[in-house]
Amino acid sequence: MPQALRHLLDRDQPDKAAATLPRRSFLKLAGIGGLALGVFPLLATAQTTGAGQANSALRPTQQPSAFVQIAPNGEVTVTINRLEFGQGVQTGLPMILAEELDADWSLMRSRNGSSDAAYQDPRFGMHITGGSNSIKNSFTQYRELGARARAMLLSAAAARWNVDVASLRTQAGSVIGPGGRKLGYGELAEAAMALPVPENVTLKDPKDFRIIGRPTTRIDARAKSSGRQDFGIDVRRPGQLTAVVARPPVFGAKLSAVDDSAARVVKGVKAVLRVPLERGGEGVAVVADGYWPAKQGRDALKLQWDTAAVEKVDSERQLVQYQELAGQPGPRHFDADMALLATSPRQLEAEFVFPYLAHAPMEPLNCTVQFSEESAELWTGTQFPGVDNVAAARVLGLKPEQVQVNVQMAGGGFGRRGVSSSDFVVLACEVAKATRAAGLNAPVRTLWSREDDIKGGYYRPMHLHRARIGFDERGQVLAWDHVIVGQSIVTGTVFGGRVKNGIDPTAAEGMRDPYPLPMRLTMHHPKLNVPVLWWRSVGSTHTAFVMESLLDEIAR
Structure with a gap:
């Protein structure tokens, strides 16, 4: 939703690094099945940042340890706090951080975030990708993250050389000292990340930018143009099963009869399960060892639906109704x-x-769920990982802190992957729960076909x-x-x-x-x-x- 949340969230918000929702809005959220705990985990949880790094004045969204990983060879991996689904944040956010870090752009990498509190929008206090707010709301945040990491690297180099930190400078991924001495970031990273995180940092004057505002190759361009890029639909866990769901012809309808005998004999089909759907409806999940046998199994189902209690929207009658209302x-x-x-x-x-x-995003909806009685992990391309975290916990009978949503690269979304009801995540959790209850203890990837997406979304x-x-x-x-x-x-x-x-x-x-x-x-x-x-x-x-x-x- 390129414009949606800019108008839903941004209107009348002050331009500052962090803002809170009005009390009325917060209380409304708090009443939605405990949703506030997932939307605003910063209000309820604190992040442990490791020995020597905790800083009570800094929020999780301000801690470099959650965003910056520097390998011994100097590669810098930046975690993005948004869903990348074509808009370019997988490159834009690392550019911002790399500018203040004084990193070597050729060694910059990026990775997806999760439902961890660190990856909330720093302005709205919730996990969200939408409204064209990603760069706007995280610009200062990622600059400060880079500047803090740079300051820690300088301090580590000063301690190693036993010199005044003011005598040092940084350039293209290295700290340069008196007499031309030089240490790469990879050589200093371990010591630097063990140091206290500075609360206040001085940011560059924009006239000194060498990365921001310059033409830059997208980090994901080579993988996408060569077909090597993985998306949520490509997640593979050991022993993973795949499920597709037969949905009713009318939203909210229930099953009156199920004949699954032909589906169960399709090679590769492991289970045929009734599952609850949104708005009180019911569906049938066919679980198999791959998408094709699951689809074949679903095609073989003979289902009868009870639509008597649900409204059947008719386009012609709806137009007449609208014209009368007008x-x-x-x-x-x-x-x-x-x-x-x-x-x-x-x-x-x-x-x-x-x-x-x-x-109709190019990549249909999908979500992979692996869970036990103690914890759960989900892999999906989502615009609302915090909201989905709470919804998944509710379905699986866990606490939100026992669930982790791993955000995956998505092939488009246009708002469909940011749903307050978490419909496709809830469905995947219902299927995984039913599969486990049927005696199949395996990760389950629930896929939507293109037809499912058009007819049932x-x-x-x-x-x-x-x-x-x-x-x-x-x-x-x-x-x-x-x-x-x-x-x-x-x-x-x-x-x-x-x-x-x-x-x-x-x-x-x-x-x-x-x-x-x-x-x-x-x-x-x-x-x-x-x-x-x-x-x-x-x-x-x-x-x-x-x-x-x-x-x-x-x-x-």
Whole structure:
């Protein structure tokens, strides 16, 4: 969601290194099944940083030991606190840290983070990738991490040479001392990381940058262009099994009959298991020693579904319903005077309909789960590893601190891998739990096919826009009466507190901006049995097209 969380989270936030959510928002989060413990673990847990490194004034997000690993050969590996799924943070964040570290860029590497508290967004206090905030919110953080690590390396060199640290300088991965003496970072790393972490560091003047702002080869370019890059779908654990899930034709439907006899005789199929799905629905997981036998097993299932108790959304009826709602009074987002509308010399009426849209990332959803009675590990490409950590713990009957989510490279997402319900992670945990209960003690990778992703996921909502505009001979807008009908994408999520007076402001994003128009904007948010989500941004996916098209028509 390149724009979504910038608008959901960033609005009205002060520009500082760390911020806290308002008390009302925090309490709302705390009430969602213990979600606050995963979203804000910094409030409940402290990080042990190793002998000599603990600094009570520094948070986990400020400790170099969690982000910087220097090998004896001088290679510097930087842990990124975001999901890399094409936007380039696997290179951008190491560039920022390398600048202040004075590292040799040719020796820079990167790796993915986890649900550990250190890898939260330092500004919002939660694990999140979204809203185009990765570089913005972690720019100062990663500069300071690099500067702290550099200061520790300088101190280690000063101690080894028994000289004043002020007599030393750094350049391209080395500490240089009086008389031209030189030590590579790899030679100093072990001693440096055992030193106390400096709380305050001096950052470079931007005019002295030699990495930031310069053309730089992406760290992941060679692996991706040669086909060697691993993604979440490529995770392989010893003894791993693969599962696919048969879902109902209507969201929330239950099984009335299951004939799995043909599925069980497919070579490679290990188990056929009923599993709970979102919104009270049920599904059937086919667990096998690979994707193809699991899919063949699923294709062989004969299932009967009970859809009597769930709403069956029909596109034609839904459009009629939306058109009827557009003619009814509703909550007002803007409320300008419409007195001149009927008497305007020129008038324009228009209606726009936007369909449901799937995210359809190139890499379908997937999650691998390995767990025991004492702990669990998950491997998945996720935008919300902290939220997923808590959800997984709840399903597996563990405490959040007993679960680790290992973030994997993802092949796209566009918001689909950042879901408050953690739907694809919860499903993988339900499948793994059922598999273990069936006597198969093995890691389980739950895969979604492309068809699963299109038919059984979350969607950009269907929207209807209706506009009546009055303007004069010069194109001056005198009155603009506008209605938007569509499901709310934040209701029921961790951002649900943004809905005020029945209005989800994300659906109105971009309306009237940046134009000072006399607009009355009415909003309707019907509830339907179709799960919806942010999609490549928030309201602008529909409002921008409407606004610019109508202004073009007026100009014409």
